[in-house]
Amino acid sequence: MKLAGNDMLIQSLVDEGVEFLFGYPGGAALHIYDAIFNQNELQHILVRHEQGATHAADGYARATGKPGVVLVTSGPGATNAITGIATAFMDSIPMVVLSGQVASHLIGTDAFQETDMIGISRPIVKHSFSIESAEEIPRVIKEAFHIATSGRPGPVVIDIPKDTTAPDKLFNYDPPKSVKIRSYNPPVEPDPKQIERAISEILKAKKPVIYAGGGAINSNASEELYELNELLNFPVTNTLMGLGVYPASKKRFMGMLGMHGTYQSNMAMHNADLIIAIGARFDDRITNTPDLFAPNAKIIHFDVDQSSVSKIIEANIAVFGQVKNSLREINKQLKEKINLIDKSKIEPWLDQIDEWTSLHGLNHELYKETSDNNMIMPQSVVQHVYQITNGSAFVTSDVGQHQMFAAQYYHFDKPRYWINSGGLGTMGFGLPAAMGVKLAYPDEEVVCITGEGSIQMCIQELSTCTQYNLPIKIININNEALGMVKQWQDMSYGGRHSESTYQSSLPNFIELVESYGHVGFKIEKNSDLKETLEEAFSINDKLVFVDVYVDPSEHVYPMLVAPNGSLKDMWLSKDKKV
Amino acid sequence: MMQRKILVILENKPGALARVVGLFHQRGYNIESLHVDPVKDVENYKEIEDSLDLKLQENEVSKLLITTTVSDNLLRQILRQINKLIDVLIAKEEI
Numbered sequence: 001m002k003l004a005g006n007d008m009l010i011q012s013l014v015d016e017g018v019e020f021l022f023g024y025p026g027g028a029a030l031h032i033y034d035a036i037f038n039q040n041e042l043q044h045i046l047v048r049h050e051q052g053a054t055h056a057a058d059g060y061a062r063a064t065g066k067p068g069v070v071l072v073t074s075g076p077g078a079t080n081a082i083t084g085i086a087t088a089f090m091d092s093i094p095m096v097v098l099s100g101q102v103a104s105h106l107i108g109t110d111a112f113q114e115t116d117m118i119g120i121s122r123p124i125v126k127h128s129f130s131i132e133s134a135e136e137i138p139r140v141i142k143e144a145f146h147i148a149t150s151g152r153p154g155p156v157v158i159d160i161p162k163d164t165t166a167p168d169k170l171f172n173y174d175p176p177k178s179v180k181i182r183s184y185n186p187p188v189e190p191d192p193k194q195i196e197r198a199i200s201e202i203l204k205a206k207k208p209v210i211y212a213g214g215g216a217i218n219s220n221a222s223e224e225l226y227e228l229n230e231l232l233n234f235p236v237t238n239t240l241m242g243l244g245v246y247p248a249s250k251k252r253f254m255g256m257l258g259m260h261g262t263y264q265s266n267m268a269m270h271n272a273d274l275i276i277a278i279g280a281r282f283d284d285r286i287t288n289t290p291d292l293f294a295p296n297a298k299i300i301h302f303d304v305d306q307s308s309v310s311k312i313i314e315a316n317i318a319v320f321g322q323v324k325n326s327l328r329e330i331n332k333q334l335k336e337k338i339n340l341i342d343k344s345k346i347e348p349w350l351d352q353i354d355e356w357t358s359l360h361g362l363n364h365e366l367y368k369e370t371s372d373n374n375m376i377m378p379q380s381v382v383q384h385v386y387q388i389t390n391g392s393a394f395v396t397s398d399v400g401q402h403q404m405f406a407a408q409y410y411h412f413d414k415p416r417y418w419i420n421s422g423g424l425g426t427m428g429f430g431l432p433a434a435m436g437v438k439l440a441y442p443d444e445e446v447v448c449i450t451g452e453g454s455i456q457m458c459i460q461e462l463s464t465c466t467q468y469n470l471p472i473k474i475i476n477i478n479n480e481a482l483g484m485v486k487q488w489q490d491m492s493y494g495g496r497h498s499e500s501t502y503q504s505s506l507p508n509f510i511e512l513v514e515s516y517g518h519v520g521f522k523i524e525k526n527s528d529l530k531e532t533l534e535e536a537f538s539i540n541d542k543l544v545f546v547d548v549y550v551d552p553s554e555h556v557y558p559m560l561v562a563p564n565g566s567l568k569d570m571w572l573s574k575d576k577k578v
Numbered sequence: 579m580m581q582r583k584i585l586v587i588l589e590n591k592p593g594a595l596a597r598v599v600g601l602f603h604q605r606g607y608n609i610e611s612l613h614v615d616p617v618k619d620v621e622n623y624k625e626i627e628d629s630l631d632l633k634l635q636e637n638e639v640s641k642l643l644i645t646t647t648v649s650d651n652l653l654r655q656i657l658r659q660i661n662k663l664i665d666v667l668i669a670k671e672e673i
């Protein structure tokens with residue numbers, strides 16, 4: 001088959017199984033856009049800002065496990081994509097970003113809309129390619145998808161000078177059947193010796209904790225983790241990125257850990273004698289002060305990325321490999337030693353954890369409040385949404401208090417249903433991410449739990465939702481402030497709310513969404529909350545935006561004491577510190 | 579803390595060197611000296627060829643020598659970070 005560069009590019013994407021291309025056109029990408037016009041195998045989704053394209057592709061990738069694909073033009077198109085690339089990079093999300101570039105002979109001349117995209121994106125990509133000639137397009141696409149999706153996943157940028165996609169020169173389209181990059185060999189299978197050593201520690205442990213993160217989701221290791229804990233019955237905590245990898249409704253699940261983790265999770269980690277880290281990276285929201293972290297714990301660390309192990313907390317036993325495969329191996333070896341597992345040994349520890357939970361666990365019954373003497377609590381909004389959706393919705397979020405409330409009070413039983421920007425903490429992520437999820441799963445409920453600050457960072461995508469008829473639910477937890485910033489100002493800056501409120505400048509969100517053709521509801525009273533939310537969720541053919549006014553003085557708790565605190569040092573309310 | 583020499587063998591491709599050098603800056607490590615050459619004397623790299631199970635061609639890879647002053651732990655971390663770069667064949671301490 002003879003094809004021009006632009007057609008080879010699109011054909012290569014189709015051959016990789018790409019269904020959606022999230023993008024925005026411009027001069028340097030016009031040859032590519034012409035090739036898109038002439039085919040109907042993949043669907044292009046026209047966003048309203050390139051940041052939206054990256055987050056939508058990211059949401060698609062997180063929900064499906066398949067790489068998200070983005071197409072932008074050179075210069076401002078490329079720089080607008082940067083925030084979304086960094087977001088995917090921090091959370092290890094597979095993504096391929098195609099950026100148009102000025103023609104090869106203009107590179108380096110400060111040509112119109114020329115930007116050094118390879119240079120700008122270098123610190124926030126797993127790898128990048130610059131196309132030098134049209135012939136190499138099929139091979140580069142294949143390598144890019146391989147790199148983005150294997151090992152520890154991540155975004156890959158392909159910069160494409162305009163001349164390499166010219167329609168007037170034809171080439172033999174003969175894509176490579178397989179990829180081999182000699183300098184890239186991420187570990188796959190674990191060393192069985194390391195697993196053996198891990199088991200001998202596991203059998204000795206009296207106060208063990210399983211701490212699982214986003215890496216376990218990326219590796220699709222949920223079933224293996226579940227099986228492991230059917231054998232062990234250890235208490236389990238998940239990071240913000242790991243929620244859903246172990247079912248929240250299981251008895252041994254303690255909730256999230258870290259900065260806004262549950263009391264019992266943080267106490268269990270601090271007092272543990274063994275921590276089994278699975279696809280988690282001990283970042284600063286988890287460890288608090290590293291020197292004070294879990295003073296008596298041995299660490300077993302399962303990860304595919306060697307550079308993540310012993311980076312912050314020294315591991316006693318490191319197991320490198322795809323987490324899924326490593327867990328499969330440990331399950332196999334454990335079953336052979338099943339008679340050596342003494343479950344009674346950890347019973348006092350499990351009792352201790354239950355005691356912590358009943359002492360200071362989260363209150364999951366705030367939704368029962370119906371009195372209008374009190375303002376709506378943000379937590380109860382999430383609890384209602386959880387009830388109404390039977391816990392089975394995809395939930396995307398933005399960044400701030402509403403995100404933490406969503407993580408604390410929506411209980412995820414399955415991986416890939418909780419979709420948020422954990423590592424970079426990107427406000428504006430929630431709505432476009434929800435679009436990517438809804439495109440992938442049109443028949444599933446997709447809810448974006450956001451705040452009035454975050455939603456305004458990518459609100460232009462409401463128009464995209466109209467164009468492609470994406471009936472998402474947007475729950476705007478409206479505290480009329482940059483709530484999380486305000487909380488820190490309350491706690492550490494004497495309540496001086498520097499630039500964290502908007503002084504009555506918020507739009508009328510209902511009129512705003514209606515102008516796009518969507519449906520809006522406003523809720524201001526506890527007595528309306530349940531009924532109006534139910535009404536909103538009964539609409540399934542239109543995007544519904546629910547603007548819920550909540551108590552603006554509410555804080556997120558628990559909250560770790562910082563700086564110089566350990567995991568056992570927490571604020572439990574405005575005036576209670578332990 | 580002591581001065582270390584790091585040897586990196588990487589693909590001789592545009593942009594590959596920038597990734598290694600950029601990594602030092604991104605991670606807050608300091609480069610004290612840096613020397614880079616295309617590898618011509620492939621016969622002197624048998625050991626590396628064997629450990630990676632491949633054959634090198636003249637000028638196909640570059641050899642990079644970096645000196646930096648770091649602790650043992652940080653050195654291990656730097657080497658893992660460099661080895662993770664896609665274009666790097668091997669990074670190790672040169673003793």
Ligand SMILES: Cc1ncc(C[n+]2csc(CCOP(=O)(O)OP(=O)(O)O)c2C)c(N)n1
Binds near residue numbers: 400455
């Ligand atoms: C792009 C971006 N800019 C700034 C911040 C810092 N930041 C973190 S939370 C927050 C407030 C978010 O306000 P809102 O979306 O209303 O959520 P709330 O905390 O009120 O629930 C800000 C400004 C960020 N995370 N992302």
Ligand SMILES: [Mg+2]
Binds near residue numbers: 400451
């Ligand atoms: Mg707010």
